[in-house]
Amino acid sequence: MNRLGLGVILGVLFLFSQALAQEKVLRILEADKLELRQEEGEEVYVLTGNPVRLERDGEALEAGRATYFRTRKLLLLSEGVRYRDREGRLVEAEELQLDLSDESFDALQVRLEAKDLLLTGPLCQRVAGAILLERGYATPCAPCGQEVPDYAFRAQEIVLYPGDRVVARGVVVLVQEKPVLELPVLLLFLSERRPRWEVGQDEGGFYLKAALPYVAGFGLGFTLLSYYQGRGYGFGFDHQGTGEAKERYFFLHTPPDTFQYRGEYALKRRELSLSALVERDDTREKLTRFRLEALSPGSPTPQDWRYALRMEGFLDHDPATPPPRTLQRLPEVEAQSPVLREGPFGLQAGFILGRYLAETNPLNRSARALGPYAEAGRALLSHSESLSLSPWPGATLRAENRFRGFYYTTQNPDGEHERQVDWTTSASLRQSLGGFSVEVGYARSVQEGETPFRFDALPQRRSHQATLALGFQERPLSLSLKGGKDLEGGRYLPLEAQAALQDPGFSLSLYHKRGLEGEGPLETRLEGGLTPYPFSLRASLRFDHPKALFDPLLLQAGYALPGGSLNLAHRHDLNGKGALTTDLTYALREGVAAYTLRAQRDWQADTLALQGQAILGPESLSLRASLDPKALGYALDYRFGVAPGPLVDLELSGRYQEGFRATNLRLGLTQALPEVGFRLNANLHLPEVEDKDTYLKDATFSGGVELWGPRPADEAGEGAIPGLSLSGSLSYTRQPQRPEGYALSLRNFGPTFTFLGRENTKLHLAALLTQNLPGKPLKPRFILVLDRCCWAMRFTLDAAKGSVGLAFLYGGQAAGLLLSEEGVRQGGGP
Numbered sequence: 001m002n003r004l005g006l007g008v009i010l011g012v013l014f015l016f017s018q019a020l021a022q023e024k025v026l027r028i029l030e031a032d033k034l035e036l037r038q039e040e041g042e043e044v045y046v047l048t049g050n051p052v053r054l055e056r057d058g059e060a061l062e063a064g065r066a067t068y069f070r071t072r073k074l075l076l077l078s079e080g081v082r083y084r085d086r087e088g089r090l091v092e093a094e095e096l097q098l099d100l101s102d103e104s105f106d107a108l109q110v111r112l113e114a115k116d117l118l119l120t121g122p123l124c125q126r127v128a129g130a131i132l133l134e135r136g137y138a139t140p141c142a143p144c145g146q147e148v149p150d151y152a153f154r155a156q157e158i159v160l161y162p163g164d165r166v167v168a169r170g171v172v173v174l175v176q177e178k179p180v181l182e183l184p185v186l187l188l189f190l191s192e193r194r195p196r197w198e199v200g201q202d203e204g205g206f207y208l209k210a211a212l213p214y215v216a217g218f219g220l221g222f223t224l225l226s227y228y229q230g231r232g233y234g235f236g237f238d239h240q241g242t243g244e245a246k247e248r249y250f251f252l253h254t255p256p257d258t259f260q261y262r263g264e265y266a267l268k269r270r271e272l273s274l275s276a277l278v279e280r281d282d283t284r285e286k287l288t289r290f291r292l293e294a295l296s297p298g299s300p301t302p303q304d305w306r307y308a309l310r311m312e313g314f315l316d317h318d319p320a321t322p323p324p325r326t327l328q329r330l331p332e333v334e335a336q337s338p339v340l341r342e343g344p345f346g347l348q349a350g351f352i353l354g355r356y357l358a359e360t361n362p363l364n365r366s367a368r369a370l371g372p373y374a375e376a377g378r379a380l381l382s383h384s385e386s387l388s389l390s391p392w393p394g395a396t397l398r399a400e401n402r403f404r405g406f407y408y409t410t411q412n413p414d415g416e417h418e419r420q421v422d423w424t425t426s427a428s429l430r431q432s433l434g435g436f437s438v439e440v441g442y443a444r445s446v447q448e449g450e451t452p453f454r455f456d457a458l459p460q461r462r463s464h465q466a467t468l469a470l471g472f473q474e475r476p477l478s479l480s481l482k483g484g485k486d487l488e489g490g491r492y493l494p495l496e497a498q499a500a501l502q503d504p505g506f507s508l509s510l511y512h513k514r515g516l517e518g519e520g521p522l523e524t525r526l527e528g529g530l531t532p533y534p535f536s537l538r539a540s541l542r543f544d545h546p547k548a549l550f551d552p553l554l555l556q557a558g559y560a561l562p563g564g565s566l567n568l569a570h571r572h573d574l575n576g577k578g579a580l581t582t583d584l585t586y587a588l589r590e591g592v593a594a595y596t597l598r599a600q601r602d603w604q605a606d607t608l609a610l611q612g613q614a615i616l617g618p619e620s621l622s623l624r625a626s627l628d629p630k631a632l633g634y635a636l637d638y639r640f641g642v643a644p645g646p647l648v649d650l651e652l653s654g655r656y657q658e659g660f661r662a663t664n665l666r667l668g669l670t671q672a673l674p675e676v677g678f679r680l681n682a683n684l685h686l687p688e689v690e691d692k693d694t695y696l697k698d699a700t701f702s703g704g705v706e707l708w709g710p711r712p713a714d715e716a717g718e719g720a721i722p723g724l725s726l727s728g729s730l731s732y733t734r735q736p737q738r739p740e741g742y743a744l745s746l747r748n749f750g751p752t753f754t755f756l757g758r759e760n761t762k763l764h765l766a767a768l769l770t771q772n773l774p775g776k777p778l779k780p781r782f783i784l785v786l787d788r789c790c791w792a793m794r795f796t797l798d799a800a801k802g803s804v805g806l807a808f809l810y811g812g813q814a815a816g817l818l819l820s821e822e823g824v825r826q827g828g829g830p
Contacts, residue, residue, distance in 0.1 A: 026068075026075070026100065029053040043070040051080060056100075060084045063096075073100040081107070087162065089114045089131075091124070103129075114160055116790070117188070118142035121158070131160040138168070144789030146759045151175050151791070153186060165220065187213060200796065200805025205229030211238075218243075224252055231255040245274075258282045273298030286318035292331075308334040313357065325373050327455055328357035344389035352380040359454040366412050367452040376452050377409040399427040410452045420449035420458055435474040441467040441484070464488040476503045483516070492516040506530050521545040534560040541574075550574040564588030564595075579603040592617045618642045631657035645671030659689035664697070671703075678703030695734065701749075702729040710756040723754040728768060744773040750780065762787040770800065 030053040035046040047066040054061040054075075064079025075098040077083070083091040083098075083105075093107035103126070110124035110133065121136035139152030156170030166188040173181040198209040206229035211222045221239035228234065232255035241247030245267035252260045262279040273295040280288040292311040300306050313328035332354030340347045357375045360367040367374070387399040406420035423446045430439040447461040467484030478500040484493040495516055500509040506529065513523040522545055529538040536558040542551040552571040559566040564587045571580040586597040594615040601608050606629055613622040619640040626633040633655040641647035649668035655661050663686040670679050682699040685691070710723030728749030735743050752766040764785040771779060779799040786793045796805040 027055045029055055031066075039069075042072070044068070045070070051082075058086045061098075074098070075100060083107075087114075089160075093124070112160070113142075114166075116140045116143065117166065119158060119160070129162045133158040133160070136168075138166070139790075141788075141790040144760045146789075148176055149174075149790075150788055152177070155186070197809075198805055198807040200803060200807075202798075202801055202803035204231060209234075219247065221249075226254070228255055236260075269298050271297050280317075282317075286316070286321075287323075288315040288317065290314065303338050305338060306334075306336045308332075310334070310354075323373075325359045327359075330355045330357060330375075332356075344387055346386040347383070349383040351382070352378075354378060356453065361451055361454050361457050363457065364418075364450050364452060366410065366418070366450070370410070370452065374452060378453075378456075379407045381405045381407070394432045396430045396432075397428075401425045406449070406451060406456065408452055412450060418450045418452060420447075420451050420456075422447050422458055435472050437469075437471040437473075439467075439469040439471075441469070443467075444487075462488060465493060467493070476501050478502065494519070494522055505532060519546070536560075552580055561588060563590055577604065631655045631661075644673050644677075647671070654686075654688070660686075661688050661690065663688045671705075676705050678705045696732070697734050699732040700730065701726075703727070710754045710762075712756045712758075720755070723756070725752045725754070726750070727752060727766075740774045742774075746771055746773065748781075760789050 031047045032049040037044040045068040051062045062082040063077035067076040077096045090113040092111040094109040096107040098105040107124040112119040119138045121133040136158040139149040141149035152174045155168035168186040171183040171186040209226040219241040224236035226234035236252035239249045248264045250262045266275045277291045294309040296307045311331040334352045336350035384402045404422040408418045426443040428441040445463040464487040469482040472479040483495045509527045511525040527540040538556040555570045567585045569583045582601045584599045597612045608627040610625045622637045624635040635653040637651040647670045651666040654663035665684040667682045683697040704727035706725040711721040713720035729747040731745040746769040750768040755763040766783040782797040784795040794807045
């Protein structure tokens with residue numbers, strides 16, 4: 001095709017895309033030819049290509065031919081149609097008609113992939129987000145590479161709902177493509193919410209567990225059933241709502257008398273927000289904890305009145321143990337107004353009324369008489385008022401009053417109801433005239449009273465004062481003088497004077513504080529700085545007159561480097577001690593490389609500390625050293641690698657004192673890949689003055705690593721090699737005082753052999769140990785898993801518990817769900 005023809009097609013495609021973009025439904029990615037028609041007064045666009053590629057709000061479409069009827073908003077695709085929707089489901093068909101107005105479609109001769117499930121059928125429709133397949137066939141074994149699926153089903157009607165559930169009617173279940181069972185209705189889940197069965201034997205005898213899913217108009221979940229020989233039946237459910245609110249309800253009874261339940265509800269709307277929680281877990285504590293909060297409005301604005309209802313507490317089911325001393329609200333209501341403004345005046349008020357069970361205040365004599373945990377009612381009233389105005393040019397008047405009053409139902413020894421008050425009032429009037437200013441201030445603050453509770457106790461405080469401040473500011477000079485009187489104690493406040501010169505190239509500040517009640521000078525501070533770029537110099541000094549002592553003189557110097565900096569700081573005592581510390585810091589960055597160096601000299605302790613680091617892309621080298629009159633301490637660290645790994649860390653450390661001492665070489669190796677993740681740390685003792693031997697002091701390993709992968713047999717059935725991996729946690733510690741000389745701690749640690757068979761069949765054999773060694777006989781937990789990809793069976797033999805278990809799971813990636821440290825998990829249980 002010549003350039004002129006290509007340009008014409010691209011121009012027309014651009015116009016076509018603009019026409020469709022007005023409807024915000026479709027975008028053309030690739031096409032070879034465009035034809036525009038008029039059929040019965042309707043614009044019809046015909047695209048052909050190899051293939052035509054389209055995109056629509058996160059959905060991808062491919063076909064050899066695409067016809068768009070603009071008036072009816074219909075898109076007709078044919079010749080190798082591929083359609084991937086927003087949920088990741090792939091529809092392949094001979095023909096597909098998509099209605100862009102309501103997102104419904106009709107398709108012929110369909111092959112549909114939805115997560116781990118393959119569905120096929122002659123006719124497929126999508127209405128209101130649900131996909132209907134008539135006379136369909138479905139199997140989860142298609143991605144497993146099986147020549148004949150282990151199991152599948154045919155149905156008169158299959159409905160694939162948005163999310164993760166499939167409902168089929170008129171079902172014939174197939175095993176190895178042979179019919180074995182007919183069902184009126186079949187329910188499937190395409191997530192981890194799948195049926196699970198487990199049968200086994202523990203120290204108490206035989207047991208059977210089942211988690212069976214269900215779906216209903218009000219939600220979906222699991223029915224949990226179990227039987228324990230000689231102990232009784234267990235039952236429960238795990239329900240999740242599907243409406244506007246977030247709902248999750250879990251209940252499980254395990255014989256003889258263990259209960260676990262948890263109920264959660266959360267709804268947030270503009271006018272109302274509601275959240276509630278009730279939970280109990282007898283495996284931890286026999287308490288039912290509950291919490292409720294209702295807010296109106298649910299999403300408030302600054303102009304809204306706000307209301308709240310809260311309840312929080314617990315029910316104790318075990319009187320033999322003391323209850324926890326946590327705060328309980330039984331209940332609490334709150335109302336708060338918005339900030340009401342009228343001109344320069346603002347007002348806000350609120351109250352909280354509630355009854356509480358909480359720890360008592362140990363500083364309150366009447367509260368101590370109630371015991372360490374008591375109940376009482378409380379009302380908290382609060383209001384705040386503010387005023388801000390300019391009564392005349394150059395004047396600013398501000399006033400604020402804040403009050404909180406706590407009122408309790410308890411009484412003090414005099415028979416009066418207890419109360420607390422937190423009350424603050426402040427006001428100021430400032431007048432400016434050119435560079436001069438004068439400000440008069442008043443402030444009163446009171447915190448007093450008694451409370452029976454520890455959680456809201458306020459420190460006792462009382463302050464009452466009036467102040468006068470004078471100021472002058474005319475760049476670069478700034479002067480201020482401030483004084484006042486303590487109206488509570490009838491004493492004058494110290495006089496504070498400050499003078500400052502501020503310029504872009506320098507700064508100088510002098511501060512002096514003097515008492516007016518015979519104290520004389522109290523404090524004097526002097527600070528100065530010069531910043532002639534690229535240099536910066538700074539010095540600061542403070543003198544405490546009552547103690548007749550100088551604070552350490554601080555001298556700082558800096559030099560700005562291209563991509564870095566050099567800084568020097570020195571602290572010097574002027575009271576006779578002399579030099580204190582000197583710090584030198586250097587930092588530089590060049591591309592991916594970075595260098596830092598810090599040296600500190602402590603003149604009083606006669607020590608020198610040095611820290612340096614060089615980062616060279618994925619590698620880094622750091623040195624830490626400390627020198628004192630007795631020894632030289634050192635630590636050299638080398639790291640390399642980039643996350644997720646592997647990351648290697650080597651550190652050599654020790655000290656030199658008439659020979660090498662405390663010498664250690666530490667090794668750290670970390671990898672965080674999804675398929676292989678582990679952490680290894682080891683500490684190797686090197687020869688030193690007191691111990692000439694080299695040995696491993698301690699080591700820890702956690703995670704999982706595949707030593708080598710499995711290899712299947714050849715066509716003659718020979719040459720199969722099982723894979724080997726290690727997983728769990730292992731800790732080694734050298735202990736010379738023990739007869740063995742060491743101690744091992746194992747947590748689910750051991751090897752797993754994997755045998756790879758035909759059609760992606762895997763057999764996993766694991767032997768895991770959870771115990772401390774040596775000195776105890778080995779009691780491993782053996783796990784045998786047959787993984788056929790779309791179903792798995794697991795057999796467990798635990799020598800430590802004396803139990804045997806058998807579990808079955810269907811669905812894709814079955815063994816991935818079964819092989820976990822927790823073992824077989826029941827349906828969604830917390």
